[in-house]
Amino acid sequence: MISSVLVANRGEIACRVFRTCADLGIRTVAVHSDADADALHARVADTAVRLPGAAPAETYLRGDLIVKAALASGAGAVHPGYGFLSENPGFARAVLDAGLVWIGPPPQAIEAMASKTRAKQLLGIEPLHEVTEADLPVLVKAAAGGGGRGMRIVRRLEELPAALEGARAEAASAFGDGEVFVEPYLEHGRHVEVQILADTHGTVWPLGTRDCSLQRRHQKVIEEAPAPGLTPALADELRTLAVRAARAVSYTGAGTVEFLVADGRAHFLEMNTRLQVEHPVTEAVFGIDLVAEQIRIAEGHALGTEPPRARGHAIEARLYAEDPAHGWAPQTGTLHRLAVPDGVRLDTGYTDGDTIGVHYDPMLAKVVAHAPTRAEAVRRLAGALESAAIHGPVTNRDLLVRSLRHPEFTAARMDTGFYDRHLGDLAEPATDPHAPLAAALADAHGRSRFGGWRNVPSQPQVKRYEMAGEEHEVRYRHTRDGLAADGVRVVHADARLVVLEVDGVRRKFEVARYGDQVHVGATRLTALPRFPDPAAQLAPGSLIAPMPGTVVRVADGLTEGATVQAGQGLIWVEAMKMQHMIPAPTAGTLSALHARPGQQVEPGMLLAVVQPT
Numbered sequence: 001m002i003s004s005v006l007v008a009n010r011g012e013i014a015c016r017v018f019r020t021c022a023d024l025g026i027r028t029v030a031v032h033s034d035a036d037a038d039a040l041h042a043r044v045a046d047t048a049v050r051l052p053g054a055a056p057a058e059t060y061l062r063g064d065l066i067v068k069a070a071l072a073s074g075a076g077a078v079h080p081g082y083g084f085l086s087e088n089p090g091f092a093r094a095v096l097d098a099g100l101v102w103i104g105p106p107p108q109a110i111e112a113m114a115s116k117t118r119a120k121q122l123l124g125i126e127p128l129h130e131v132t133e134a135d136l137p138v139l140v141k142a143a144a145g146g147g148g149r150g151m152r153i154v155r156r157l158e159e160l161p162a163a164l165e166g167a168r169a170e171a172a173s174a175f176g177d178g179e180v181f182v183e184p185y186l187e188h189g190r191h192v193e194v195q196i197l198a199d200t201h202g203t204v205w206p207l208g209t210r211d212c213s214l215q216r217r218h219q220k221v222i223e224e225a226p227a228p229g230l231t232p233a234l235a236d237e238l239r240t241l242a243v244r245a246a247r248a249v250s251y252t253g254a255g256t257v258e259f260l261v262a263d264g265r266a267h268f269l270e271m272n273t274r275l276q277v278e279h280p281v282t283e284a285v286f287g288i289d290l291v292a293e294q295i296r297i298a299e300g301h302a303l304g305t306e307p308p309r310a311r312g313h314a315i316e317a318r319l320y321a322e323d324p325a326h327g328w329a330p331q332t333g334t335l336h337r338l339a340v341p342d343g344v345r346l347d348t349g350y351t352d353g354d355t356i357g358v359h360y361d362p363m364l365a366k367v368v369a370h371a372p373t374r375a376e377a378v379r380r381l382a383g384a385l386e387s388a389a390i391h392g393p394v395t396n397r398d399l400l401v402r403s404l405r406h407p408e409f410t411a412a413r414m415d416t417g418f419y420d421r422h423l424g425d426l427a428e429p430a431t432d433p434h435a436p437l438a439a440a441l442a443d444a445h446g447r448s449r450f451g452g453w454r455n456v457p458s459q460p461q462v463k464r465y466e467m468a469g470e471e472h473e474v475r476y477r478h479t480r481d482g483l484a485a486d487g488v489r490v491v492h493a494d495a496r497l498v499v500l501e502v503d504g505v506r507r508k509f510e511v512a513r514y515g516d517q518v519h520v521g522a523t524r525l526t527a528l529p530r531f532p533d534p535a536a537q538l539a540p541g542s543l544i545a546p547m548p549g550t551v552v553r554v555a556d557g558l559t560e561g562a563t564v565q566a567g568q569g570l571i572w573v574e575a576m577k578m579q580h581m582i583p584a585p586t587a588g589t590l591s592a593l594h595a596r597p598g599q600q601v602e603p604g605m606l607l608a609v610v611q612p613t
Helices: 011-024 040-044 063-073 089-097 107-114 116-122 157-175 232-248 279-286 290-298 374-387 397-404 418-426 435-447
Strands: 004-007 027-032 047-050 077-079 138-142 152-154 180-184 190-198 204-216 219-225 253-262 265-272 313-320 333-335 337-339 345-348 354-356 363-371 389-391 461-467 470-479 482-484 489-493 497-502 505-514 517-520 523-527 542-544 549-554 569-575 578-583 588-593 606-612
Touching: 004 011, 004 063, 011 027, 011 040, 011 290, 011 345, 011 363, 027 040, 027 063, 047 063, 063 077, 063 089, 077 290, 089 107, 107 116, 107 265, 116 265, 138 157, 152 157, 157 180, 157 569, 157 578, 190 232, 190 290, 204 232, 204 279, 204 418, 219 279, 219 397, 232 253, 232 265, 253 290, 279 290, 279 313, 279 345, 279 363, 313 374, 313 397, 363 374, 374 397, 389 505, 389 517, 397 418, 435 461, 435 470, 435 482, 435 489, 435 497, 435 505, 435 517, 435 523, 482 489, 549 578, 569 606
Parallel strands: 004 027, 004 077, 027 047
Antiparallel strands: 138 152, 138 180, 190 204, 190 253, 204 219, 219 313, 253 265, 313 363, 333 354, 337 389, 345 363, 461 470, 461 523, 470 482, 489 497, 497 505, 505 517, 517 523, 542 606, 549 569, 569 578, 588 606
């Protein structure tokens, strides 16, 4: 019997595995980088072991250090989570060679499916070896790893060399393996997958289907189970193919077989030999704990002859600290508060006051709703996200709410090109025209010493806020009866709650302030100084770093004095294992170039200036 488990991972997935271990009475061991010394997963484990020496981004890839940590802490088993070394057969062998229990599939099964090119060949599918105009569009894809890293869509042949170079660099950085391959890109396919669970006694359970079509940068954003709109025949075919893939490599444990479904046909993508981020929707529908099942299988227990019966519908949304309106740029800073209403599941690796750093994936949490029908699950999740308190950096919360309520999604007509078509309408942050006034009234009450009124007439008080990139000025007055503003009736105002009556309709505004950052309901504001600093104004055409990271590339031949076109890629910054292209904001002449490859940059740092023509 397993009595202690080390999770060779971090963040949300480590906390998720620890939760099941605690339920089973199993002692938990965390490993952490120096950057994660105070991370939630390191705090909630029974024991935490520092992984020394490596840079933060590489720490969790040091299998030798993790095995030493397991032995030093007395852990009897290792759970790999997902990402990092979870699909590394060498790490699995090292764990087994150390006499530890590996809570995952056999190393040979991981190896057989580790390379997407070899996995396809195993199932009789060959990648493209020579690309012609007739093959376009194509997808350049990393042979190892996942999560959208090392992927590029190519629509013109002349774009292929740069796409191959960029994908190789990103894959090598994220997975330590720069191998890439090319396959046809299906424009309007759906990403559908099958969860499998296999024991060491020859039983393989296909646990239904999941739809993961809503993706940004080939990384999933919203997932649901079961996949809606499939014919019974196609659903049966997907389950059959998934079981066949598992049996082809003598698979055991939890895994996922992924397909692209187009024109009623299933096209094999890959097999993920690990637990997936979206596993909670399958757990909700089938009423099982997949982590507990992984542990039972690793202990040698047999599955039943038939899987449990599916009930209802579940949908998961991934909450990211990122700005969808500005190239999905990852965000950093303090997460002051994260709270969702009762009735939904929250899986997270953060708690109030934690810092969102620069070294790892910017996913804050997974929010999951389960209901008897798909429509009810969609409504429940959208409502929970809309009313959640998410105070801190910019997130994709508003995008998630709008996506869940989009007619194409509610009618289950979505595909992997959903955000290509609709991002402009979905990405803008939610704003409330009365939020700046509510923020000002709450601040005025909080600063008042004498009940908030004056005995003599006075000029209106003026405050300025930035909301969704625009400046808003609001005015209010202190009166004998309290605070007042034109056009509304102030029913109540204190530092945390403002109630306004507008055209006979009474509305409540919950207000939270953290320095200059103000959250009014779901609206995020920045309090502006009374007198702006002229020196802080940037020249037109300035390129600034949108996130902390490293400059990995400057466009070939780019020098001061060069002529550039609007939208032309000039500088590439790598952050959280992904490369972000910074384009020219306008056509013109490059009048200044400060960025250099290898340079560490912070948000707001001036990288270059394009003098508009």
